Amino acid sequence: MAPWGYSKENGPATWHKDCPIANTGVRQSPIDLITTGQTCAKYDSNLKPVIVSYPAFSEATFLNNGHSVQFQPSAGNLSELSGGPLTKKYKFEQFHFHWGNNDSEGSEHRVNGKMYPAELHLVHWNSESPNFSSFQEAVGSNDPHALCVLGFFLKVGAENASLKPITDLLSKVKNAGSSVSFPGKFDLKAVLPETLTDYYTYDGSLTTPPLAECVKWIVFKEPIEVSTAQMEAFRAVDDGHGKPITGNYRPPCPLHTRTVAASFK
Numbered sequence: 001m002a003p004w005g006y007s008k009e010n011g012p013a014t015w016h017k018d019c020p021i022a023n024t025g026v027r028q029s030p031i032d033l034i035t036t037g038q039t040c041a042k043y044d045s046n047l048k049p050v051i052v053s054y055p056a057f058s059e060a061t062f063l064n065n066g067h068s069v070q071f072q073p074s075a076g077n078l079s080e081l082s083g084g085p086l087t088k089k090y091k092f093e094q095f096h097f098h099w100g101n102n103d104s105e106g107s108e109h110r111v112n113g114k115m116y117p118a119e120l121h122l123v124h125w126n127s128e129s130p131n132f133s134s135f136q137e138a139v140g141s142n143d144p145h146a147l148c149v150l151g152f153f154l155k156v157g158a159e160n161a162s163l164k165p166i167t168d169l170l171s172k173v174k175n176a177g178s179s180v181s182f183p184g185k186f187d188l189k190a191v192l193p194e195t196l197t198d199y200y201t202y203d204g205s206l207t208t209p210p211l212a213e214c215v216k217w218i219v220f221k222e223p224i225e226v227s228t229a230q231m232e233a234f235r236a237v238d239d240g241h242g243k244p245i246t247g248n249y250r251p252p253c254p255l256h257t258r259t260v261a262a263s264f265k
């Protein structure tokens with residue numbers, strides 16, 4: 001598979017060559033989350049708050065893989081996700097980010113066409129399925145809800161002290177392919193809003209190759225604030241071709257016959 005990326009030569013418009021589902025899929029992600037009109041998100045009063053159990057990670061690797069920066073705890077991590085639209089318990093796998101080279105672009109999901117400067121993805125896999133017992137197996141399982149990804153928009157404002165240990169580490173993984181073991185503990189729970197009640201949810205896919213259509217997406221309404229300096233730290237990370245990673249976001253995909261549910265009015 002040709003190395004995919006976000007440039008003209010290897011970006012989202014070329015991914016169909018190795019991943020035909022990019023063009024033939026009917027549940028691709030990201031999407032534009034529309035809040036009014038015909039195809040808008042529909043309030044569902046049955047949608048409960050999302051429940052996360054994220055004990056502080058004590059051992060993790062922070063990696064620049066050339067198309068994002070990714071925080072992956074060691075296999076022993078016990079972090080779990082449940083509640084919201086989910087009927088099963090999911091295991092935390094990794095988190096990573098998507099961002100742009102200015103504050104008017106960068107997020108993958110949009111709200112009525114608006115992009116945020118960045119988007120945080122917390123990736124989980126269904127640990128109660130009889131059909132797979134690892135993240136990689138889950139991705140290849142064809143199970144429509146093998147994965148659950150929590151999406152949080154980032155907006156520019158005050159410095160985010162909880163994310164500072166991550167943004168301070170970006171300069172240490174400037175080169176694509178470089179990774180560091182995360183020093184000390186990281187409290188992911190502290191990064192998230194107190195209550196995980198207001199979100200959009202829909203059936204979608206990975207937003208990067210292989211674009212597998214196995215993701216229950218939960219995108220939270222309330223953005224997380226980060227400072228301009230923290231945004232600039234993302235924009236200084238290299239893509240392996242001597243250029244900074246900027247714009248590692250896939251454009252919105254057609255909704256087709258899908259509906260989007262909202263846990264709030």
Ligand SMILES: NS(=O)(=O)/N=C1/NCCS1
Binds near residue numbers: 123149205208
């Ligand atoms: N951006 S995303 O979370 O949908 N894509 C992924 N690819 C492999 C792990 S998560």
Ligand SMILES: [Zn+2]
Binds near residue numbers: 097
């Ligand atoms: Zn992502």
